[in-house]
Amino acid sequence: MKLPSRRILAVLSVTALVASACSSSATPSPAGNTPGPTAAVTAAVTPAPTAAAGQTPVEVVSWWTTGGEASGFNAIIDAFNTANPTIQVTNSAIAGGAGSNAQAALQNRVLAGTPPDSFQVHMGHELLDTYVTPGYMDNLDDLYAANGWTTQFPKGVLDIVSAKDASGATHYYSVPLDIHRANVLWYNKTVFTSNNLTPPATWADFVTDAKVLAAKGITPLAVGDNGIWASGMLLEVMLIAELGSDGYNGLWTGVTDWSGAKVTAALNDFKTVLGYVNSDHSSLTWDQAADYLIPASAGAQPKAAMTMMGDWAAGEFDNKKFTDYGWIAAPGTTGVYDALADSFGLPSKAQHKDQVKLFLTLLGSAAGQDIFNPYKGSIPANSTAGHPATGAKQYSAYQTWAMGEWKADSIVPSLEHGAAAKPSWKGAVEAAVTVFVANPDVPTLQAALVQGCKDAGICK
C-alpha cells in the first residue's frame, strides 16, 4: 500500500523531533530552591576579573547578588580596594538557589583546577567534606595566629571551622564572615496579645497555644517546606530541644545514639507539631510561609500566628513593611544558638594567595564584619565586633538582641545549612523527612535516621 502520507510523516517526524529537542534543551534554572543544570554553564562563561594596569586581580565567588547581602559585600570590597590600591577584588556572583547553583559551578572549577582565589561556602562539614578532606584547600593557621582569631572567635565557631589532620593537630580552613541563627520562632504580636497568649517557651506550651489559635481559625505554625529544608530545620530544632546542645552535637560525632529514647521523643514532638501547620506547606517556600504572619490589611486576622525560621526572616518582614512581629528562641532551645555561617576559604590552586589573604584578614576582622553584617541582618562571628563606625549602617533591634544571646549561649552547628554533617548525610536526613511529612510514622523515620548515620560512616 502506497500512501502520500508516508512522505508527510517523514517530514513531520523530523520537524517534531527537532521541535521537541529544542523545547527540552531549553531548560532554564528553576524558580524554587532546587538547583538547575544551568549552573554548570554559568561556570564555564564566568568572565575573568578585570583590573587596571598595575593592579592584581583577585576573584571571589559568592552567591550574594541582590538585597542587603549584596550591598554589604560590595561595601566591604569597596573598603578593601580603597585601602589597597594595588589589588582589585571582584565579586563573581552566581545567583540563585540559596547558593546551590554557585556550589555546583564552584565544584566544576575546583575539579578543573581553576578555582577562584576565594569563595563563599557554609562553614562546617559542607566545606570540610566537600573541599578540605579531598585536599583542595590550604589551611589558614597563619592568619588565625597572626590576627589573634583563636581568641576572638568563640570556641563553638572554632570547632566548626577546623578539622584535625592525621597527626591530631587542629587546622583552620575558613574565615566566617557572618553568623545566622536557625532556631528562632517568629510571631505576630497582635495575635498573641489579643488572645491573651504568651509566646511558647517549650513545645508543650506550643501545643497549648496552638489549640487556642486553631479554634480561632488561625494556623498556629506557618511552614513552607518546598525543597524540604524548612521541615528539616524543624526536625533539628526538635532534636536540640529534647537532647540539649551536648546531646545534639553528639548526634553528628557518633556519641549520641540515634535509636535512643530522647530521639524518639523528639520525633514524636515533630509529629505533633506537624499537626498544627498549614496544609499547603509542601507547595510554599519559606518566605511565602513567613508572609502568612502578615495581615492582608491593618487590623485583619493574619493567616498564621507563628513561623519557625532562621533570622533572615527579619529581612523578609522588613522588606514587606511589616513591623508587628516578635521573636524568641525556638521552643525548648533557649540558651542554644543553632548557628550557620557564610565563610571564605583559600583554595590550594588559588592564583593570588598573598593578595587574597589580605582580603580574608579584612573579612575576619571586627572592622570588616561591622561593615557587612548590618546590611546582611546577621551578626558578626568575631566577638570583638559589634561597633560599626559612626555614619555607617548600624545594627537593628533584632541583631542587638542576637549578639547578646550569642555571647551567652552554647553554640551548635546547623544540619540544614551545612555545618553539622556532610552533604550526603544531610541528603539522607532530608529524604527521610520528605517521606515523614507525607506519612508521619515515627519508627520509619527513626530507622532511616539510624541508617543515615551508618551510611555516613559515623555510626557503627
Place this chain on the structure above:
Amino acid sequence: MRISRDRVISLLVIAPSILAVAVFVYGLIFWTGYISTVKWDTLRPDYTPVGLANYQSIFANNRFLMDIRNTVVFTIFFIAASLAIGLLLANLIDRRIRGEGIFRSIIVFPMAVSFIVTGVVWRWILSPGQDAAHPQGVNQLFGLDPTSNRWLTDAHVVYIQPDSPVYGVLHDIGLGFITSPNIGVPIALLSIVLAAVWQMSGFVMILYLAGLRAIPEELKEAARVDGATEWRIFRHVVFPLLTPITLSAMIILGHISLKIYDLTVAMSGSGPGFATDTPALFMWQTTFRDGEFGRGAAVAIVMLVIVAFVVVPYLVWNRRQEVEA
C-alpha cells in the same frame, strides 16, 4: 576499487558532525558508564573499581524505586491523555470550521511556552490554599475545600491495600510485590500530568491533523457508498491509517516524559513523600549536592537504558519502513 570524488567530498563534509557526535554523545556515554562502576564519592575523582555496587545501592534506595514508579505512571497517563485529547481536537478542527487557522494556533500555542513557565503558572493554579477559609487557585475558582482537594500537595498513593479483595489473591499466586506502594499512582503526580498534557496535546493535534488531511477522500467515499456509518468509517478506515502518526507521537511524547525534569522542579520539586520526584532530579542531587559521582552516573545509565527501551524499537521499525518503501 576507486572511491568516487563525490563520495570523498561527502565523507569530508559529514566527518565533523560524526566526530562531534562520537566524542560528545557516545564518548561521554561510555565515560558515564565507566564512572558508574568506580567508587568516586567525593569531589576528588577516585577510580577504584567497585563493580556494580553503585547500581546495588541505588536499587536499594527507596527514593529511586519511587522515582521509577513516578516515571512509569507519568509516562502512561501523559501519553494516553495527550493522544486522546490531541485526536479529539484534530477531528474537531478537521470539520473545516470557520477560522480554523485561529483555533489551530490557539491550541498549538502552549507548546511554544517553556516547561519552566508552564510549571510556574500551573503551580499557582494548583496550589490548594492553606485551609477551608483560604482557598487558592483552582480551589478558589470553583469554591472547593483545600483540605480535601490537595492537588500538588496530595501525598496519597493509590495502590492495592491489604483490605482490598484482590490483595490475598495476588499474594497467593506469588504476585504479592504488586501490592507495594511503589506500584501505585501518586495523586500529586496527576497534577503534573495535567500541566504537561495542557502543553503537549496541541502538538499531538497538529500531527493527527496532518495525518487526517493525508487520507484520500476516495477511501472514505468508498466506505460511505458501502453504507458504513461515520463512526465505523473512523474506526475501520481513518484510525488504522493514523497508526504511524500514533506511533510517532508516542515516541516523541515518551522520550519527553522519561526525561521530564524542568516541569516537576518548577511545580513541586520532589513533592510530598517524593510523590513527584523524578530520576533526573535524584541524579542531579546525588551527583552535585551529595558529591556521589559514581552513584549519580549509575542513575544516568539506568535512565539511558529505560529511554533506549522506547527509542530503539522505534528506530528499528522506522528503518524497516524505509527499506520497504
